[in-house]
Amino acid sequence: MVYSRRGSPGSRCLLPSLLLLAAWEAGSGQIHYSVPEEAKHGTFVGRIAQDLGLELAELVPRLFRVASKGRADLLEVNLQNGILFVNARIDREELCGRSAECSLHLEVIVDRPLQVFHVEVEVKDINDNPPVFSRQEQRLFILESRTVDSRFPLEGAFDMDTGVNAALRYKLNPNEYFDLDVKTNEEETNFLELVLRKPLDREETQEHRLLLIAADRGKPELTGTVPLLITVLDANDNAPKFDKSIYNIRIPENTPNGTLVLQLNASDADEGINKEIVYFFSNLVLDNVKSKFTINPSSGELTVNGGLDYEDRYLYEINIDAVDRSTFPLTGHCKVIVKLLDVNDNIPEIAITSLSLPVREDAPLETVIALISVSDRDSGANGQVTCSLTPHVPFELVSTFRNYYSLVLDSALDRESVSAYALVVTARDGGSPPLSASASVSVEVADVNDNAPAFAQPEYTVFVKENNAPGCHIFTVSARDADAQENALVSYSLVERRLGERAVSSYVSVHAESGKVYALQSLDHEELELLQFQVSARDAGFPPLGSNVTLQVFVLDENDNAPALLPPRAGGVGGALSELVPRSVGAGHVVAKVRAVDADSGYNAWLSYELQPAAGGARSPFRVGLYTGEVSTTRALDEVDAPRQRLLVLVKDHGEPALTATATVLLSLVESGQALKASSRASAGVAGAQAALVDVNVYLIVSICAVSSLLVLTLLLYTALRCSAPPTEGACGPGKPTLVCSSAVGSWSYSQQRRQRVCSGEGPPKTDLMAFSPSQPQGPSSAELILKNKCTRIKLN
Known part of the structure; x- marks a missing residue:
């Protein structure tokens, strides 16, 4: 039989038996089904995929799965049609005992995106358990003198089913001496008494055999029987009587041993020894009840003897007999019903199911991290549990169903700030005082490649001496990545660009793992003073992230170029400087000038001039300026000075070690007239050259002006382009x-x-x-x- 309900039970429609009850509660947003116990394997429960609004084609890609607390194998879902069916035998009594409610709680989980649904499957009781008597036979001893309407208690049967399937009725097989009286007390338990309807005669019949039949009200009806063996004793007058036939007692479940439960009091109208009464547990009382309680035979005090537990059993029915001490004792009967009151003696229980651990640091908010279920064996307020989370950030607990919670992400994660969280889930019941339990949840944050490698500074300045060995190590770049594992593995590469006609990779290389920068060739300061390039650092994440650093490599000069003599402007013979010197010149007259240059720079290009001593140690009338290279007279010339003077001038730089060059200066000493003629000829040549130079200079000035105008215009256009566009690579061209x-x-x-x-x-x-x-x-x-x-x-x- 199947019916559906929204909020409360609605109309029912008849379907074939063994179909299941399916319900959707719009208020709670949860799906409810029902299934009878003992249903066969494959029995249809409900179209769970359709009811959850899921497409059949997405069940497998979204990793559709069902989790259950306890017996997870009882129900299963066919991923082809989305039907929930019975997978194994369901025994309601095994699952829930005699509890009025019995349900299986399922958690349906799908990914991409992650969703969690709660499904409750109620297990319906069927009449599969017959009434059972705890004893195979019940024996009674009755005096033949007992009057009509005397009553004798009997032990009832027990049915494992619930509801109407456990509602029992009793009857005796037909006989002329006894009837059966069944009463229901306030605890809704049956009190059976055997009632004497006809006086007994031991001499006629010493033993009566009856059959007590118990039948439930299920469909079909199930029955159980127990034989009653009644032995008739010889005559006796008055039996002990209790104040009440039934005593109802309520005590807390944590009542300590030795506590008085009830002071029983029975009276006997006889005298002497027949008046003395002894109290006993009836032979109807089971051993497990005797282990919990004890009775003083003399005083009739019923006390607690063993540990009571409401969660194991909350109701005890104890039959007490009061027996007098006569030769033929008579017995009085009563029943004590002890009901336990629940106390808050069970701490909550916490079960945690992890779903998404570790959680990615870029996980969106409200991502479900884990499912948490709590329970408490107590009842009422003592079993009502609430959960809390410490710390509250960046996670929170969201109540999804009765005693079910989801641990969800509440704010953004950053693994570089916090790589793991130690969370504590605390469950607290509603008892007084409340009891609590805690469970730890360790949430690791998985790294995401969200940090690019970073250099300590954006630019490095490196100094390298020229003439280095090819392949030498000149610098090491290092970048740090705040991510972890492969996301923090940094590799280095050269940012390729053109330097003039050559690529930067022809000058330097970078080791991919160590970041060491090597010079691939010997550098020459005279050709390359500054080599500027970029090194890129990339991590191994996906997608990879990177950054660049600029290296400025200054090539330091070494003294590897000797001074070079410039050719004489006039009067040179075979590369030597030749000049005519009038003998009439005085001291300090400049007669010639040695000119030299050095391709090096700085201190290595600073030149000094020295006059080499003449052969034979003769003192020369000439000297040379130390830093100017000007050859001048030291005294007035006279007739004894040789007409031809050959001077050797040593040109030396200031490098370490110093490099030198030698210049030859040929001086011809002539009379003043000869010198004047030579000077005139030279002046005429110079004047002609100057006239030609003037004509050339006119054109040169015009050209310079035109070029300057173009240069200014070019600079203006270049400036405008630089302001509006990213910089482009330039080239270094050769110079003159x-x-x-x-x-x-x-x-x-x-x-x-x-x-x-x-x-x-x-x-x-x-x-x-x-x-x-x-x-x-x-x-x-x-x-x-x-x-x-x-x-x-x-x-x-």
Whole structure:
């Protein structure tokens, strides 16, 4: 029989028997079914997938599963059609004893997204247990002198079923001496008495055999029987009598041993020894009842003898006999019904089912972490349990059904802040005082790749000497990732870009695991002063995250270039400087100038000039300026000086070790007239050259103006583009050496824009202008005047 209800039972529709009761309570949002006990395997319970609003095609992909507290194998779901069916034998009495209510609580769980439903399946009682008497035979001893309507208590039967299936009625087999009287007391238990209807005669019949029949009210009706063996004793006058035939007593279940339950009092109208009464448990009292209570034979005091437990048994029916001490004793009977009162002596029980452990740190709010069920064996308020959670953040307990809770995520997680939580679930009942129990839940937070590798600083400056060995280690980059496991495994790579005509990977490489940066070739300061590039750090997460760091590698100069002599402007023979010197010049007259440059920079390019001693130790009338290279007379020339003077000038830089070059200066001493003619010819040549130079300069000025205008326009356009677009990679092009004269009579120096002076990948190449001052030499101690070279470096873009 099947019926459905919404909130309360509604109309019923007849269907074939063994179908199940299905109900949907709109108020609670839960699904209720019912199934009779002892239903066969495969018996239909309900279309659970349809009732939950789930599509059949999504049951398997969403990992549809059913969990149950206790016997999880009794019911099963067919994932093909979504039907809940009986999977194993269900015995209501085994599950719930004689409890009025018996249900199986199912938790239906689906993933993606995670949902939890509660299903209650009520197990309906069927009449599958017949009434059973605890004894195979009941014996009674009755005096033949007992009057009509005398009563004798009998032990009733017990039925494991509930409700109408356990409602018993009794009858005796037909006989002429005895009737059966059945009464129902306030506890709704039957009190059976055998009533004498006809006087007994021991001489006629010493023993009567009757059959007591117990039948339940189920369909079909089941019965149980017990034989009654009645022995007739010789005559006796008055039997003891109790004040009441039934005593109802209520005591707490935690009543200590030795506590008085009831003071029984029976009286006998006889005199002497026939008046003395002894109290006994009736032979109807079972041993398990005798273990809980004891009775004093003399005083009739009924006391507690063993541990009472309401949860094991809450009602005891104790038959007491009062027997006099006569030769043919008479017996009085009463029944004591002891009902136990529940006390709060059972702590709540907690069961935790984990669903999503560990939980990802990016899990959405309200994600169900675990299912928690609580129970308490007590009854009433003592068995009503509430749950609390400590700490409250970032989780909370949500009540989903009676005594069922869900542990859900309440706020965002961050594994890098807290990697695990130790939660305590506390269940507290409603007793006074309340009892509580606690259970620990350890929630680990699973890492998600939400942190990119981070460098300690955005940019590093590295200094490397030129002429390094190829493959040498120049620096180590290191990035830290706050994530864990593979999400924190960092690998390094070079951010490829072009430096002029070459890729940055042709200069350096990065080890993927250690982050060590290696120079792949020997670096040359004269070609490359600054190498700027980026190294990328990527983790192994999915998707991977990364960041970049900039390395500025400055190539430090070494003294690897010797001074180079510049060709003479005029009058050179075979590379030597040749000059005509009038004999009439006085001391301090500059007769020639040695010019040299050094491709190095800084201190390594600071040149000094020394005059080598003449052969044979002869004292030369000439000297050379230490830092200017100017050859001048030390005295006035005279006739004894050789007409041809050969001077050797040593040019030396200030590197460690110093590198040198030797210049040859040929001086011809002539008379003043010869010198004048030579000077005139030279002046004429110079004048012609100057005239030609003037014409060239006019065109040069016009060209410079045009180029300058284009340059200004280009800079304006470049600035506008830089402001509106991301920077693009640049290239470092080759430069040309340029000579700059600092004054008409000063020394020549150099400003060399090297083939690749600075390579950062951004912006145009830069030019260094080196301007040496003329006049007297000075030492390098004047603040070293920019790299100890008495020069001012002007960066030209």
